[in-house]
Each structure stands twice: as C-alpha cells, then as structure tokens.
Amino acid sequence: MSPKSIKFTVKSEIDHLTLLWKAVQAICITVVKDEILLYNLGLCLTEAVMNVINHVYKNKPGKIIEIIITLSENKIVFRIIDTGNGGHVPQPKTLDYNPKDIATLPEKGFGLFFIHRIMDEVTQNIRGDKHVLLMKKHLNRKNEINK
Amino acid sequence: MELETRKAGQVIIVKPLSDNINASISTEFKSKMVDLINQGNSFVLLNLVQVDFIDSMGLGAVISILKTLELSQGKLVFCEVKPPIINLFKITRLTQVFKIAKNEKDGIDLLSKEIKK
Numbered sequence: 521m522s523p524k525s526i527k528f529t530v531k532s533e534i535d536h537l538t539l540l541w542k543a544v545q546a547i548c549i550t551v552v553k554d555e556i557l558l559y560n561l562g563l564c565l566t567e568a569v570m571n572v573i574n575h576v577y578k579n580k581p582g583k584i585i586e587i588i589i590t591l592s593e594n595k596i597v598f599r600i601i602d603t604g605n606g607g608h609v610p611q612p613k614t615l616d617y618n619p620k621d622i623a624t625l626p627e628k629g630f631g632l633f634f635i636h637r638i639m640d641e642v643t644q645n646i647r648g649d650k651h652v653l654l655m656k657k658h659l660n661r662k663n664e665i666n667k
Numbered sequence: 668m669e670l671e672t673r674k675a676g677q678v679i680i681v682k683p684l685s686d687n688i689n690a691s692i693s694t695e696f697k698s699k700m701v702d703l704i705n706q707g708n709s710f711v712l713l714n715l716v717q718v719d720f721i722d723s724m725g726l727g728a729v730i731s732i733l734k735t736l737e738l739s740q741g742k743l744v745f746c747e748v749k750p751p752i753i754n755l756f757k758i759t760r761l762t763q764v765f766k767i768a769k770n771e772k773d774g775i776d777l778l779s780k781e782i783k784k
C-alpha cells in the first residue's frame with residue numbers, strides 16, 4: 521500500500537472534538553484493526569487539537585486548524601497545523617501521584633501524557649507563520665501492548 | 668448531556684446517555700454528578716455502557732467526582748466499561764484507584780459491601 525493522505529480543517533471549537541474523534545477513527549480503521557489502538561489514535565489527535573484550541577488560540581472560536589493524516593502499511597502520521605504564536609510546546613508529561621492517596625490524583629495534564637505515552641514520535645517545527653505538530657505511530661510492532 | 672438515574676437501596680446508578688465524556692460536556696457532566704452527590708447520594712455506580720470515548724477532560728471530571736465522593740465518605744464504582752476505556756485507566760495507573768465491576772449487579776454488590784463497613 522502506497523502512503524495515502526487526507527487533509528481537512530476544523531475550527532477552534534471544543535464542540536467539534538467529538539466529530540473529529542469519530543472522523544479520525546473512520547479514517548484510521550483502514551489500516552488499524554485493533555480497537556484499543558484505534559481509540560488511542562483518535563484520542564491523541566483530539567488531545568493535540570484541544571491543546572491548540574486552549575493554549576495557542578486561547579479558546580477563541582473560528583480559528584482554523586489543519587489536519588493531515590497519512591496512512592501507510594507500517595505507520596500513521598498526524599500533522600496538526602496552526603497559525604498561532606508557537607506557544608504550543610508539547611513537553612512530555614509524567615503522572616506523579618500516589619494511588620493510595622486520592623487527594624494526590626491530578627485532574628489535569630493527561631492530554632500531553634497520552635500523546636507522549638501512545639505515539640512513537642512527537643516533534644514540532646515552524647514553517648513560516650505555520651506551526652506544525654507531527655505525531656507518528658509505527659504499526660509494524662507485534663507488541664501493540666504499548667498502544 | 669443527559670444522565671439516567673435509578674436507585675437500588677442506598678446505591679444510585681447513573682448512566683450517561685451520551686457516547687462520550689469529553690471536553691465539550693465534561694463540565695456539565697461533573698456539575699450534574701455533583702448535584703446528585705449533594706442530594707445525599709454517596710454510593711454511586713457509574714454505568715458506562717453507552718460511553719465509547721473519554722478524553723483527558725472527561726477523565727479529570729471523573730477524578731474530581733471521585734474526590735468529592737471521598738470527602739463525603741462515599742464511594743464510586745464503574746461498570747460496563749469498554750476495553751479501550753479500561754486501557755485508558757490502565758496506562759494512567761487509575762486501575763489501582765478506580766473500582767470497576769463487570770455489570771450493574773456486581774457493582775451494586777461491591778457498593779453494598781462498602782455500605783455495610
């Protein structure tokens with residue numbers, strides 16, 4: 521299978537995230553059959569878009585976010601492109617809490633944790649006035665337990 | 668979002684009638700759950716049979732609800748949780764924190780034991 525790409529845009533509105541999640545799953549199912557991995561791919565993309573909405577566009581509606589999904593036999597690549605100020609820095613997150621002490625459970629910060637935990641590569645770069653977040657997931661691994 | 672509720676003794680069974688608990692409805696979900704807790708419902712069985720997707724905000728809302736219940740000496744149990752959501756709980760180590768039952772009957776039994784303690 522030669523790589524195939526689809527490009528679409530979403531507006532910077534949280535209400536669109538459910539539709540985005542469903543669309544991503546419908547696209548990725550052509551190469552991913554595992555329901556957990558499929559879920560996680562949709563999760564990572566929606567989390568990345570939510571990050572752009574919250575932290576780059578500061579929840580201003582009507583801004584445009586471009587999404588390019590490239591599918592091939594052995595990997596899926598997501599590109600999330602915004603025209604913000606580059607303030608979106610997806611640093612790896614760890615979840616430090618004591619499971620025996622409920623008061624220590626975090627209520628925020630899961631989004632970046634999911635992205636870095638699930639995706640194999642997460643990079644970002646700036647092209648002119650565009651900020652590109654690239655997330656890659658390899659599919660040729662038998663140990664998809666790291667879904 | 669709508670929540671279907673029914674009582675089984677001291678246990679309230681709450682079933683979200685939405686296919687997701689994500690950023691767009693997590694605040695409303697949390698608010699409605701806190702209202703139920705404030706009405707005196709301390710033993711909550713959250714039936715996720717209709718929920719296909721929980722994101723980071725939805726997870727944060729669930730944790731907030733758990734903390735609210737713990738403060739009122741209550742308990743939260745999940746049931747009918749789909750495998751991808753169970754996996755989400757696993758990778759965040761929340762399976763060490765959340766009580767998860769297979770179905771409503773098992774969930775009610777689990778909460779009834781907590782009530783008797």
